[in-house]
Amino acid sequence: MEFPDTILNLLIFLIPAYISNSLPVLLGGGMPLDLNAKFYDGERILGDGKTIRGFLGGVFAGAFFGGLLSLVIDLPFYRSPMDHFIGGFLLSLGTMTGDSIGSFIKRRMKMNSGKAFFLDTVFFLIVALIFVIPAVRQSVLFTPFNIAFCLVLTAILHPVTNWIANRAGLKKVPW
Ligand code: CTP
Numbered sequence: 001m002e003f004p005d006t007i008l009n010l011l012i013f014l015i016p017a018y019i020s021n022s023l024p025v026l027l028g029g030g031m032p033l034d035l036n037a038k039f040y041d042g043e044r045i046l047g048d049g050k051t052i053r054g055f056l057g058g059v060f061a062g063a064f065f066g067g068l069l070s071l072v073i074d075l076p077f078y079r080s081p082m083d084h085f086i087g088g089f090l091l092s093l094g095t096m097t098g099d100s101i102g103s104f105i106k107r108r109m110k111m112n113s114g115k116a117f118f119l120d121t122v123f124f125l126i127v128a129l130i131f132v133i134p135a136v137r138q139s140v141l142f143t144p145f146n147i148a149f150c151l152v153l154t155a156i157l158h159p160v161t162n163w164i165a166n167r168a169g170l171k172k173v174p175w
């Protein structure tokens, strides 16, 4: 029974990325990450949705929970608890960086309130998976099944959690 184990491991592996992706909606606010600056095209670089507090809070929260997990759980994707610890941080940093890159691209495409499915849902995870490369056993983590599972799960979970955040009054738009 390899599959159920793999799925459970992947769910645990992804926790830092999901935490850092969802906490900014609670922790965010204050000075925008782009310091209100505009790009050459006259649009905001990132926009009001990306704040310094949200970025740092997201990275810290994800890395914190990743660090806790590394103390109690042994995942096959990491060689050691130390790699797991660093991996949690890299997943969180990659998540928040990917989230900001997504907003940068959206602003360039003048999508100020419009939704961009790919950029809004799975893009952050792709960047997080690239960031985590130095910390993982690549041949164990990056199997076609694992990659597909992570992307599909995120494509489903992200819209669902955003819809809930919107309904709960935490987020202005449901995406
Ligand atoms: N947030 C934040 N700082 C970040 C990321 C998110 O403060 N670095 C907060 C903002 O309040 C934001 C909310 O979390 O409105 C939801 O994040 P997200 O959906 O990524 O931002 P959007 O407001 O939809 O902006 P964008 O169009 O740029 O995605």
Ligand code: MG
Binding pocket: 120, 175
């Ligand atoms: Mg958004």
